[in-house]
Amino acid sequence: MKIHFWSIGKSNEAYIKEGVEDFTKRISKYYPVGWTIIPLPKNAGMLSEMDLKKKEGEIVLEWLSKDDYLVALDERGKQLTSEGLADFIQKRSNESIRNLVFLIGGVYGLDDALLKRANFKWSLSTLVFPHQLVRLILAEQVYRACTILRNEKYHHK
Numbered sequence: 397m398k399i400h401f402w403s404i405g406k407s408n409e410a411y412i413k414e415g416v417e418d419f420t421k422r423i424s425k426y427y428p429v430g431w432t433i434i435p436l437p438k439n440a441g442m443l444s445e446m447d448l449k450k451k452e453g454e455i456v457l458e459w460l461s462k463d464d465y466l467v468a469l470d471e472r473g474k475q476l477t478s479e480g481l482a483d484f485i486q487k488r489s490n491e492s493i494r495n496l497v498f499l500i501g502g503v504y505g506l507d508d509a510l511l512k513r514a515n516f517k518w519s520l521s522t523l524v525f526p527h528q529l530v531r532l533i534l535a536e537q538v539y540r541a542c543t544i545l546r547n548e549k550y551h552h553k
């Protein structure tokens with residue numbers, strides 16, 4: 397199984413980049429992993445919130461394969477404990493999922509078409525975080541889940 401992190405928006409700020417790269421490298425010891433930063437649609441600043449979300453959704457839907465397992469990060473999704481995320485990842489691996497895609501939406505979130513396509517909707521928190529910070533939190537939590545699965549010392553109850 398390969399883990400894909402997709403995020404709509406701009407490249408990582410320097411203060412985020414180092415942490416994201418570090419946790420991504422750590423994850424690569426367990427699973428093949430990669431990041432894709434999906435650029436904003438042309439004229440994004442001229443589009444309404446609804447039109448921007450729709451355009452972003454269309455781009456992502458074009459990029460997805462029908463067999464990709466899509467995890468949409470959404471504030472209305474299900475919350476998981478770190479152990480629950482580890483279990484979730486293990487189950488996807490056991491199901492022989494080839495591509496596990498974690499998607500971070502744009503500034504206004506994800507279009508309904510993407511949420512309908514998602515195999516799972518996951519909420520990191522009821523708090524709202526900057527999108528750049530979500531990238532770091534996501535990478536750290538997936539790394540933590542990997543260490544839980546291997547019963548390694550990183551995660552302490």
